[in-house]
Amino acid sequence: MTGFDAIAGTACAGTLYGIGVGPGDVRYLTLRAAALVRDVDVLAFFAKRGLQGNARGIVDPLVGPGRTELRLEYPVTDEVPPEHPTYQKEIAHFYEESVVALSELLRQGKSVGLLAEGDPFFYGSFMHMWRRLNGDFPIEIVPGVTGMSGCWTRANAPITWGNDILSARGADHALVGMPGWQGSLLFDGADPGSGEAAVSGSLVIVGLGPGPIELLTPAAAAALQAATDLVGYETYIDRIPKTIFSQRRHASGNRVEIDRARHALALAAEGNKVAIVSGGDPGVFAMAAAVFEAIEVGDPAWRELDIRIEPGITAMLAAAAEVGAPLGADFCAISLSDNLKSWQTIERRLRAAAEGDFVIALYNPASRARPRQLGRAFDLLRATKSPEAIVLFVRSAGTSESRVVMTVLAEADPALADMRTLVIIGAAATRLISRNGRRPWVYTPRAEQAVVR
Numbered sequence: 001m002t003g004f005d006a007i008a009g010t011a012c013a014g015t016l017y018g019i020g021v022g023p024g025d026v027r028y029l030t031l032r033a034a035a036l037v038r039d040v041d042v043l044a045f046f047a048k049r050g051l052q053g054n055a056r057g058i059v060d061p062l063v064g065p066g067r068t069e070l071r072l073e074y075p076v077t078d079e080v081p082p083e084h085p086t087y088q089k090e091i092a093h094f095y096e097e098s099v100v101a102l103s104e105l106l107r108q109g110k111s112v113g114l115l116a117e118g119d120p121f122f123y124g125s126f127m128h129m130w131r132r133l134n135g136d137f138p139i140e141i142v143p144g145v146t147g148m149s150g151c152w153t154r155a156n157a158p159i160t161w162g163n164d165i166l167s168a169r170g171a172d173h174a175l176v177g178m179p180g181w182q183g184s185l186l187f188d189g190a191d192p193g194s195g196e197a198a199v200s201g202s203l204v205i206v207g208l209g210p211g212p213i214e215l216l217t218p219a220a221a222a223a224l225q226a227a228t229d230l231v232g233y234e235t236y237i238d239r240i241p242k243t244i245f246s247q248r249r250h251a252s253g254n255r256v257e258i259d260r261a262r263h264a265l266a267l268a269a270e271g272n273k274v275a276i277v278s279g280g281d282p283g284v285f286a287m288a289a290a291v292f293e294a295i296e297v298g299d300p301a302w303r304e305l306d307i308r309i310e311p312g313i314t315a316m317l318a319a320a321a322e323v324g325a326p327l328g329a330d331f332c333a334i335s336l337s338d339n340l341k342s343w344q345t346i347e348r349r350l351r352a353a354a355e356g357d358f359v360i361a362l363y364n365p366a367s368r369a370r371p372r373q374l375g376r377a378f379d380l381l382r383a384t385k386s387p388e389a390i391v392l393f394v395r396s397a398g399t400s401e402s403r404v405v406m407t408v409l410a411e412a413d414p415a416l417a418d419m420r421t422l423v424i425i426g427a428a429a430t431r432l433i434s435r436n437g438r439r440p441w442v443y444t445p446r447a448e449q450a451v452v453r
């Protein structure tokens, strides 16, 4: 049988070894890594000020007394945001100094093992050295078990099955493992070797969808993950799991949209990566318009900011999906809230929608402060529409608590609606497909009867 040492090999003079030391347990080192930790002339490692250094701590049981070590101590880590110019300047300088120190040793013909937590080529400082030294000196990479393998091993959770897609992202060391998305790590492909973080602030206006995290789009999740700051109405901020999104949070009350928008813009202008969130879609009776209203009359510098919108599934679509296809033909959406427009305007639009025979989706049908609007809207619609027009009350659409009431306009009871309800009023063609012992489907045919071929 070949001995361990013969398999693991030894270190060569003047060579830099990037030694992956795995996720945190010395027993998970490869034979090659363990041998080099004992054999190299100089054991180098990165460490935060005042701490031993994670990678160095992992190999401690293998390091005997009197070893020559090179401690490369970061001038800053999390005291300053990575996008801050001070951080970038100090870190860039630190990497240059580290390269000088390593080069000096290699030039003297010493073998140097630079420890890397997990794998040397998977997020980490080693790559900053590799990028600068590759080509000037021989470099050998010793792969390691990555931290993410450690996570799913410790969680005893198989991570990918069948056709699952695995991707990963590096920002904030976050492992994104959402319920229903097991096996999906987001890998954002950021240049691991640049050492320079993004400089300017940005604002992304993100739709969270109707509630469950499964209905958050992957693009919206990635936008949240990439942010440094989350801004929003407290109910929506609370929906974002802290276990997955560890960003700074700025929650505010329901009625302060413009102030919230200004706050988000100011944070972005200071250089932060801000995500401002809305339930459903941010462009539907929500924060996207508030942000642009704030920009229109606000600080001219806000117009130059990098601003982006990530759409979400709006309540109307989630509600329609609960019942069939009520929005299958022309439809319109009207908010019954008269906080930002007059009741006369709402009545005019309802009348026009009824006369145009649109399917009508009513957002904000009722609240404690506005208990009577929906009753008044039904009365107005009864003047134009058939008493048999289908009316749907869909509460908490798209969530496990969703509740649907189907009725007709003549019998529609406004008391069935609250702040979490979306009301859909069918057009003349909207109809039911009955089913045995089950709620009928509701749908609106795409074609008018007269043009059906």
Ligand SMILES: C[S@@+](CC[C@H](N)C(=O)[O-])C[C@H]1O[C@@H](n2cnc3c(N)ncnc32)[C@H](O)[C@@H]1O
Binding pocket: 210, 211, 278, 279, 280, 281, 282, 283, 284, 285, 286, 313, 314, 315, 316, 318, 319, 362, 363, 364, 365, 394, 395, 396, 397, 398, 399, 418, 419, 420, 421, 422, 423
């Ligand atoms: C201020 S609007 C915000 C709409 C949101 N931006 C969207 O796209 O869904 C709030 C209204 O949306 C409707 N709504 C939001 N989420 C809902 C859900 N899950 N089920 C039913 N209605 C919902 C309700 O009518 C509520 O009063």
